[in-house]
Amino acid sequence: MSHWSEFYESRYASKQTGGLQRSVAFRNGEYARIDATLRELRPVDATTKVLDVGAGYATYLADADVTALDISASALEHSPRSRTVVGTADAIPFGDAMFDVVVCSQVLEHVPNWAKALTDMVRVLRPGGLLFVAVPNRYALMKRRYHELERLIDKSGHIHEFRESQLVFGLLERGLERIGSQGACYNLFWLGARLERSKFAGVAVRLMDRIPSQAIGRALISESRRRRHRLDGLSMEVWGFRP
Numbered sequence: 001m002s003h004w005s006e007f008y009e010s011r012y013a014s015k016q017t018g019g020l021q022r023s024v025a026f027r028n029g030e031y032a033r034i035d036a037t038l039r040e041l042r043p044v045d046a047t048t049k050v051l052d053v054g055a056g057y058a059t060y061l062a063d064a065d066v067t068a069l070d071i072s073a074s075a076l077e078h079s080p081r082s083r084t085v086v087g088t089a090d091a092i093p094f095g096d097a098m099f100d101v102v103v104c105s106q107v108l109e110h111v112p113n114w115a116k117a118l119t120d121m122v123r124v125l126r127p128g129g130l131l132f133v134a135v136p137n138r139y140a141l142m143k144r145r146y147h148e149l150e151r152l153i154d155k156s157g158h159i160h161e162f163r164e165s166q167l168v169f170g171l172l173e174r175g176l177e178r179i180g181s182q183g184a185c186y187n188l189f190w191l192g193a194r195l196e197r198s199k200f201a202g203v204a205v206r207l208m209d210r211i212p213s214q215a216i217g218r219a220l221i222s223e224s225r226r227r228r229h230r231l232d233g234l235s236m237e238v239w240g241f242r243p
Contacts, residue, residue: 122175
């Protein structure tokens with residue numbers, strides 16, 4: 001097992017044993033926000049073949065035909081997806097043009113050869129297919145405080161931070177079109193993440209989990225739609241379609 005694999009196996013094991021306390025309701029609320037964004041970009045139904053790269057526990061696009069790819073076997077053991085594959089983003093174990101949608105949310109910042117990963121994701125995308133990538137925003141107004149907190153408590157393993165132009169030009173260079181981008185993860189996300197990582201995390205997580213995931217999702221979606229054209233969020237999302 002590579003050092004990279006060992007890091008993420010231990011990270012997921014830490015989450016499962018309480019090393020990092022996460023609100024399930026807050027996590028599912030963020031998945032609902034991503035789900036809404038993807039459905040605005042492309043219609044999805046049971047015949048839509050989706051590859052979720054670095055899937056973790058993600059639940060979005062539940063009605064589609066989703067394959068979860070992750071470097072961590074531990075994460076995939078708890079995945080809600082019926083089809084799971086252990087693998088890395090920069091060596092995707094699938095043939096060319098197999099998927100209608102490829103999603104890679106908060107993963108590229110962990111991948112040593114992120115450019116190779118981007119090329120591989122485009123390779124497995126069908127003509128007309130959507131590639132959707134979410135990454136930390138290098139110029140986020142709250143970036144320094146948030147990512148220092150991540151490195152201290154979550155040991156997040158971020159080895160890259162991105163500018164919008166890096167990914168936009170990356171998609172253009174790989175032949176994608178109808179490129180778009182937006183900011184993501186603003187004040188509500190910062191507040192939830194801050195509570196999860198505070199010394200009162202246990203109490204905070206229990207209180208957040210008493211809020212319906214749907215309500216958190218609606219709040220995150222609403223804030224995102226109001227501010228999506230601003231790129232000062234903690235994250236940014238970039239997408240393109242394969243001609």
